[in-house]
Amino acid sequence: MTTDKCTNVTEKCADTKENCDNMVDISISKDVLVIGAGSFGLEAAGKIAAQGYSVSVIGVKTACARQSGCTSKMLETGKVNIMQDVAIDSLAGVTGDFRATLIKNAGNGAEYSEKVEKVFGAIVVAPQYSYSTLNKKYGLTLNDKVVSQSQFEAMIADPESQKKILNGVNGNGSTVAFLTGFAQEGDPTSTSRVLTSALAVQNMENCNAYIYAGNVKVGAKGLERLFTQGRHAGVVCFKPSQMPTIEQNLNDGVNTVKITIKDPVVRTDVELTPDYVVVEEAVVVGQQNLDIASTLRIDTDLYGFLPSNNVHRFPAKSNRDGIFVVNNSLDAANAALKLKELIGNGIKRVAANKAKVDEDRCVICLTCYRSCPHGAIFWQNGAAAISPAACQGCGICASECPMDAIQLGDFTDDSLRTSIKDAVVSAKDNQKDGQPLIVAFCCKNSALEACEAATKFGHEMPQGFRMVKVPCAGKVDVEFIMKAFVEGADGVMVAACHEGNCKAERGNIYAKWRVNEIQKRLEKMGLEKNRLIFTTIASNMAKEFAGKVNAFAAAIK
Amino acid sequence: MIVAERKPFDEIRNMVSNYKKVLTVGCGTCVAVCLAGGSKEVETLNAELNLAFKKDGIEFGAETLERQCDMEFLAELDNKVDQYDCLLSMACGAGIQFLAERFPNKPVLPAVNTSFIGVNLDVGWYEEKCRACGQCVLAMTGGVCPVTMCAKSLFNGPCGGTNKTSCEIHTDQPCAWFKIYERLSGQGRLAQIMTVSPPNDWSNQKPRKVIQPGYEERIKAMHS
Numbered sequence: 162m163t164t165d166k167c168t169n170v171t172e173k174c175a176d177t178k179e180n181c182d183n184m185v186d187i188s189i190s191k192d193v194l195v196i197g198a199g200s201f202g203l204e205a206a207g208k209i210a211a212q213g214y215s216v217s218v219i220g221v222k223t224a225c226a227r228q229s230g231c232t233s234k235m236l237e238t239g240k241v242n243i244m245q246d247v248a249i250d251s252l253a254g255v256t257g258d259f260r261a262t263l264i265k266n267a268g269n270g271a272e273y274s275e276k277v278e279k280v281f282g283a284i285v286v287a288p289q290y291s292y293s294t295l296n297k298k299y300g301l302t303l304n305d306k307v308v309s310q311s312q313f314e315a316m317i318a319d320p321e322s323q324k325k326i327l328n329g330v331n332g333n334g335s336t337v338a339f340l341t342g343f344a345q346e347g348d349p350t351s352t353s354r355v356l357t358s359a360l361a362v363q364n365m366e367n368c369n370a371y372i373y374a375g376n377v378k379v380g381a382k383g384l385e386r387l388f389t390q391g392r393h394a395g396v397v398c399f400k401p402s403q404m405p406t407i408e409q410n411l412n413d414g415v416n417t418v419k420i421t422i423k424d425p426v427v428r429t430d431v432e433l434t435p436d437y438v439v440v441e442e443a444v445v446v447g448q449q450n451l452d453i454a455s456t457l458r459i460d461t462d463l464y465g466f467l468p469s470n471n472v473h474r475f476p477a478k479s480n481r482d483g484i485f486v487v488n489n490s491l492d493a494a495n496a497a498l499k500l501k502e503l504i505g506n507g508i509k510r511v512a513a514n515k516a517k518v519d520e521d522r523c524v525i526c527l528t529c530y531r532s533c534p535h536g537a538i539f540w541q542n543g544a545a546a547i548s549p550a551a552c553q554g555c556g557i558c559a560s561e562c563p564m565d566a567i568q569l570g571d572f573t574d575d576s577l578r579t580s581i582k583d584a585v586v587s588a589k590d591n592q593k594d595g596q597p598l599i600v601a602f603c604c605k606n607s608a609l610e611a612c613e614a615a616t617k618f619g620h621e622m623p624q625g626f627r628m629v630k631v632p633c634a635g636k637v638d639v640e641f642i643m644k645a646f647v648e649g650a651d652g653v654m655v656a657a658c659h660e661g662n663c664k665a666e667r668g669n670i671y672a673k674w675r676v677n678e679i680q681k682r683l684e685k686m687g688l689e690k691n692r693l694i695f696t697t698i699a700s701n702m703a704k705e706f707a708g709k710v711n712a713f714a715a716a717i718k
Numbered sequence: 719m720i721v722a723e724r725k726p727f728d729e730i731r732n733m734v735s736n737y738k739k740v741l742t743v744g745c746g747t748c749v750a751v752c753l754a755g756g757s758k759e760v761e762t763l764n765a766e767l768n769l770a771f772k773k774d775g776i777e778f779g780a781e782t783l784e785r786q787c788d789m790e791f792l793a794e795l796d797n798k799v800d801q802y803d804c805l806l807s808m809a810c811g812a813g814i815q816f817l818a819e820r821f822p823n824k825p826v827l828p829a830v831n832t833s834f835i836g837v838n839l840d841v842g843w844y845e846e847k848c849r850a851c852g853q854c855v856l857a858m859t860g861g862v863c864p865v866t867m868c869a870k871s872l873f874n875g876p877c878g879g880t881n882k883t884s885c886e887i888h889t890d891q892p893c894a895w896f897k898i899y900e901r902l903s904g905q906g907r908l909a910q911i912m913t914v915s916p917p918n919d920w921s922n923q924k925p926r927k928v929i930q931p932g933y934e935e936r937i938k939a940m941h942s
């Protein structure tokens with residue numbers, strides 16, 4: 162039977178036979194590793210197990226995880242195995258086939274430690290951050306009345322201390338003041354903690370909660386609702402423009418705190434002397450989480466938190482396919498969802514030729530392994546190998562390989578060389594006298610769209626301007642830039658995504674490095690340095706794109 | 719490539735005699751190519767050691783890595799070294815040091831002497847070509863290295879000791895500057911030899927050669 166369509170059509174693969182032949186089935190292990198047995202780790206584990214996958218949870222169970230009750234429920238499913246005092250020692254392999262070495266009694270001062278190797282299809286990290294109380298920033302000393310958010314959470318969870326709050330000083334309830342968002346920029350997680358505790362207080366008989374909020378964020382799902390719920394219950398929320406005046410009196414057995422704010426409307430002071438003051442906390446990354454990130458080869462954000470930010474990435478995903486990071490309930494749900502897409506029934510159909518290593522050329526120098534932002538490369542039988550499931554087709558590896566041993570299916574070196582040549586030839590045909598011939602390498606995730614829109618909206622650009630499409634600026638080899646000049650370009654522009662916005666995490670940075678390096682060499686080759694520029698742009702910046710091209714043209718005229 | 723020679727067996731035997739479990743670690747690149755420390759040499763050495771220590775009950779394990787000069791490959795041993803109390807490396811000095819860095823709590827012993835950077839003359843036969851001086855003058859010298867080949871490492875030669883194509887130190891040792899003269903004149907650029915290169919401070923050395931045990935006969939037969 163001859164047909165244009167693949168005989169094996171799946172939902173995603175309604176493609177031509179030729180393209181479909183380039184698909185491969187990959188088996189994905191249905192076992193999942195969850196690192197971190199805190200409440201979010203266990204929540205994720207429960208959701209994943211409910212989808213029918215076996216989950217191993219490693220780490221130390223926290224107090225709130227233990228009392229959340231989810232543990233016993235999960236254990237009943239038989240799908241979740243919680244291993245206390247086990248840590249991850251090393252990780253090899255790629256998505257679908259991660260080989261983790263787990264170490265028992267790690268760093269516990271225990272007499273022996275035991276290592277086991279296990280295969281997992283996917284990994285979920287639920288970082289367990291520690292907290293440092295910011296009482297000093299409020300000029301407060303912690304004691305039984307002035308407590309940290311964590312301490313207060315433990316108090317309302319403990320029946321004894323709960324009773325104390327309920328009774329108050331003279332048997333008729335307590336007033337609790339929460340201080341948040343003055344000592345640091347608030348984040349949704351800490352806002353949610355404050356709102357939850359305040360609501361719990363307000364729901365206790367005769368108790369009142371007051372929130373003093375500085376810079377707080379409610380931009381997370383469910384937070385707005387929690388806020389309204391609190392307000393309806395009677396939680397009072399002040400949002401003064403600056404930190405309240407706080408006077409703590411600890412003289413002669415006295416133990417009071419007076420909080421004063423200026424009401425901007427009625428211009429009077431509003432004073433409160435609460436029974437308890439709850440102070441916000443800063444999250445501390447901790448070496449343990451940094452170690453986990455480096456063992457898993459996933460990026461952290463600027464402050465060291467997992468995962469790194471990337472607008473192109475679905476929440477809870479890390480820079481490595483198959484590794485998720487869960488920092489809250491929503492992440493737990495998202496991770497479970499994406500994990501199901503990844504693992505499915507254990508077989509995944511993926512494009513085979515996103516990037517491929519020519520084993521005969523490869524000298525196993527590990528350059529590609531070290532530069533792939535998605536951890537998609539491993540080695541076997543004396544050559545590098547790329548997992549078609551993990552590879553995102555950015556081409557950074559291909560540009561870095563000293564042996565030209567890696568080719569991208571959609572952007573082979575030969576096809577790019579042809580595109581460059583064609584671009585120059587067609588530009589020459591259209592070029593107006595005195596106008597420079599410009600070749601712009603445009604990342605398909607940003608500059609390409611900006612460029613196409615610029616043309617569509619009729620923004621004027623020089624006639625001698627041509628674009629060469631690349632999968633990511635990281636695929637712009639030194640060789641290609643030079644080729645454009647050799648073919649006759651007067652100027653070459655490399656247009657990438659904005660910093661911190663690259664779909665391939667650092668393709669834009671690689672491109673910038675290469676441009677900087679070539680710029681240094683250009684003068685020795687007899688060309689002015691300004692004939693090569695690197696620029697960043699977003700896909701919706703059509704006008705700016707045209708502006709950049711025109712400015713460049715004017716500069717090299 | 720980097721060329722190495724296995725240490726004399728007695729030296730290796732003395733080094734490991736105080737340990738109970740020894741992991742012999744080969745390197746799959748340079749030292750494998752020069753037949754000193756690849757997988758086969760690891761097995762051979764272990765067989766010899768097993769025989770020698772039969773009564774003492776020392777155990778010898780074997781692993782050969784792609785390279786010992788890359789941490790990623792050394793990491794492949796992470797789960798294995800715990801069971802050993804000493805590591806015996808057959809890589810070059812660079813690899814041995816890197817292995818010792820990876821496992822700082824384990825004694826790491828060298829099973830080979832790292833000889834030089836050289837070329838392959840035939841199976842098992844190598845010659846030094848470069849001293850990694852960091853200031854290559856081959857452009858001036860017709861592609862013949864005076865640092866390696868000249869006994870005085872002269873950047874400007876020949877010296878008065880040049881003796882009818884040989885070096886004054888031995889008639890078997892060709893004069894590097896005679897070779898340079900020949901090469902440059904053959905290319906019609908003999909004038910180049912008059913250009914003065916700033917001299918370097920090198921001590922007297924002559925190129926070293928290695929012929930691995932077991933290959934002497936073959937080399938004699940093939941190259942006499």
Ligand code: SF4
Pocket residue numbers: 518522523524525526527528529530544545561562563564565566567
């Ligand atoms: S960069 Fe190229 S030569 Fe080096 S390991 Fe990767 S594929 Fe092989």
Ligand code: SF4
Pocket residue numbers: 515516532533534535536537538547551552553554555556557558559665
């Ligand atoms: S193309 Fe990009 S994602 Fe794919 S292996 Fe190469 S560097 Fe990694």
Ligand code: SF4
Pocket residue numbers: 720745746747748749784785786787788809810811812813814
């Ligand atoms: S460790 Fe030494 S012998 Fe082994 S590959 Fe590296 S340089 Fe060559």
Ligand code: SF4
Pocket residue numbers: 847848849850851852853854855856863864865866
């Ligand atoms: S001059 Fe000789 S020793 Fe120096 S780098 Fe060149 S070949 Fe090597």
